[in-house]
Amino acid sequence: xxxxxxxxxxxxxxxxxxxxxxxxxxxxxxxxxxxxxxxxxxxxxxxxxxxxxxxxxxxxxxxxxxxxxxxxxxxxxxxxxxxxxxxxxxxxxxxxxxxxxxxxxxxxxxxxxxxxxxxxxxxxxxxxxxxxxxxxxxxxxxxxxxxxxxxxxxxxxxxxxxxxxxxxxxxxxxxxxxxxxxxxxxxxxxxxxxxxxxxxxxxxxxxxxxxxxxxxxxxxxxxxxxxxxxxxxxxxxxxxxxxxxxxxxxxxxxxxxxxxxxxxxxxxxxxxxxxxxxxxxxxxxxxxxxxxxxxxxxxxxxxxxxxxx
Amino acid sequence: xxxxxxxxxxxxxxxxxxxxxxxxxxxxxxxxxxxxxxxxxxxxxxxxxxxxxxxxxxxxxxxxxxxxxxxxxxxxxxxxxxxxxxxxxxxxxxxxxxxxxxxxxxxxxxxxxxxxxxxxxxxxxxxxxxxxxxxxxxxxxxxxxxxxxxxxxxxxxxxxxxxxxxxxxxxxxxxxxxxxxxxxxxxxxxxxxxxxxxxxxx
Numbered sequence: 479x480x481x482x483x484x485x486x487x488x489x490x491x492x493x494x495x496x497x498x499x500x501x502x503x504x505x506x507x508x509x510x511x512x513x514x515x516x517x518x519x520x521x522x523x524x525x526x527x528x529x530x531x532x533x534x535x536x537x538x539x540x541x542x543x544x545x546x547x548x549x550x551x552x553x554x555x556x557x558x559x560x561x562x563x564x565x566x567x568x569x570x571x572x573x574x575x576x577x578x579x580x581x582x583x584x585x586x587x588x589x590x591x592x593x594x595x596x597x598x599x600x601x602x603x604x605x606x607x608x609x610x611x612x613x614x615x616x617x618x619x620x621x622x623x624x625x626x627x628x629x630x631x632x633x634x635x636x637x638x639x640x641x642x643x644x645x646x647x648x649x650x651x652x653x654x655x656x657x658x659x660x661x662x663x664x665x666x667x668x669x670x671x672x673x674x675x676x677x678x679x680x681x682x683x684x685x686x687x688x689x690x691x692x693x694x695x696x697x698x699x700x701x702x703x704x705x706x707x708x709x710x711x712x713x714x715x716x717x718x719x720x721x722x723x724x725x726x727x728x729x730x731x732x733x734x735x736x737x738x739x740x741x742x743x744x745x746x747x748x749x750x751x752x753x754x755x756x757x758x759x760x761x762x763x764x765x766x767x768x769x770x771x772x773x774x775x776x777x778x779x780x781x782x783x784x785x786x787x
Numbered sequence: 788x789x790x791x792x793x794x795x796x797x798x799x800x801x802x803x804x805x806x807x808x809x810x811x812x813x814x815x816x817x818x819x820x821x822x823x824x825x826x827x828x829x830x831x832x833x834x835x836x837x838x839x840x841x842x843x844x845x846x847x848x849x850x851x852x853x854x855x856x857x858x859x860x861x862x863x864x865x866x867x868x869x870x871x872x873x874x875x876x877x878x879x880x881x882x883x884x885x886x887x888x889x890x891x892x893x894x895x896x897x898x899x900x901x902x903x904x905x906x907x908x909x910x911x912x913x914x915x916x917x918x919x920x921x922x923x924x925x926x927x928x929x930x931x932x933x934x935x936x937x938x939x940x941x942x943x944x945x946x947x948x949x950x951x952x953x954x955x956x957x958x959x960x961x962x963x964x965x966x967x968x969x970x971x972x973x974x975x976x977x978x979x980x981x982x983x984x985x986x987x988x989x
Contacts, residue, residue, distance in 0.1 A: 611814060613823050614821065614823075617820050617822060618817050638889070641856055641890070642894065645858040646822075714901065723824060725898055726824075726860050728901060729894065
């Protein structure tokens with residue numbers, strides 16, 4: 479351990495970043511990554527939620543992964559501060575602080591804690607996957623909750639479609655987010671929305687090698703923009719070394735199109751959005767590791783509220 | 788193992804292999820949701836090991852009872868990769884699928900469509916409510932011939948030629964192609980008219 483490391487351990491420099499309202503991953507996400515770009519080992523990272531009055535799954539996953547990445551860089555747990563009570567209540571409900579790399583000093587009075595009764599079963603808590611053999615059991619459990627949310631058999635295909643999305647994206651994360659021999663991990667959350675258009679919002683992410691690196695393991699493609707690689711992946715290009723694969727993301731895209739849903743796939747500096755079968759690509763300035771996916775899918779026909787669970 | 792007797796005395800074995808059992812043997816638990824291509828490869832290997840040990844002239848029924856959903860990559864491995872292996876390496880066995888959920892069937896169709904786009908067209912026999920059918924794309928003349936076989940269960944090139952008013956060579960080619968696609972079984976017979984093949988299905 480050199481002197482700088484010893485000094486860093488004794489006197490920890492504070493680093494404060496403000497988490498912007500980013501329930502979609504575009505310019506605001508890039509500004510956040512810019513604020514994190516000078517984060518160093520030995521600093522203490524605090525993420526302020528001062529400007530956040532609500533969080534959707536895409537925001538939750540990004541907040542969690544930023545905390546994970548921050549803790550890997552600084553080698554200490556990341557603090558979340560200035561949390562609005564309703565947001566804290568939500569974070570508590572989705573088990574946000576069960577992970578060792580993130581914490582808060584803020585506490586909820588017991589009456590503000592959301593109970594895990596049927597009335598609050600509109601969310602599937604943040605779930606971490608790291609072992610390939612646990613994917614089936616975790617997704618089977620999620621699927622049984624989906625069937626409780628949509629018990630009518632006319633929504634069987636919808637439940638199957640959401641299950642398919644989870645299986646494919648989580649499988650990709652677990653298999654492709656690391657180089658051979660490393661242990662991978664991914665996180666996901668599902669939220670059922672009943673106001674406005676009824677539907678499920680799914681967000682899944684990892685901080686692994688990202689799509690560019692995965693694809694270039696197998697294909698000799700050199701392009702400037704990360705969005706190019708994301709688009710290729712969505713069109714069926716795979717970096718699997720044995721030449722198989724590429725079907726998973728294509729299937730996810732097909733399902734999203736069938737349900738006229740919305741898909742965001744983010745990796746490196748790029749984001750690709752698919753809506754109404756149209757691709758829109760964005761490339762930003764700051765890199766964030768791994769791959770993150772956010773999908774909104776609405777059941778057809780639109781269910782009546784009393785028919786949901 | 789179920790042993791079926793074909794209408795003219797040849798014996799045909801129908802062997803059921805349960806996907807959920809093969810998945811359990813590969814260490815997957817539960818087996819109602821099957822996902823992750825690398826695990827699919829393990830289950831595929833389990834299935835191929837069992838298929839190799841079966842006697843020639845066997846129809847292997849991959850039974851999906853208990854599997855609610857199988858993702859596109861997994862089903863690609865355990866059905867289409869097995870079929871590809873049979874086409875390339877095992878000439879005397881045919882697979883079919885049964886008790887497949889709608890969700891798994893949709894994923895299988897998606898996998899077939901994407902293989903088709905990549906130029907590796909495959910077809911799979913399916914038993915649905917006791918009726919034999921197939922999924923995947925076939926040329927029209929092969930489709931017609933296969934449907935005749937579905938109805939009759941056993942046929943020769945001569946019979947196809949008479950039925951369709953085509954040359955015996957053409958009929959023979961059609962049946963040979965179906966055999967090469969591993970959609971039918973074949974047995975050689977030698978009678979007064981010489982050597983010929985009859986093609987059959989369960």
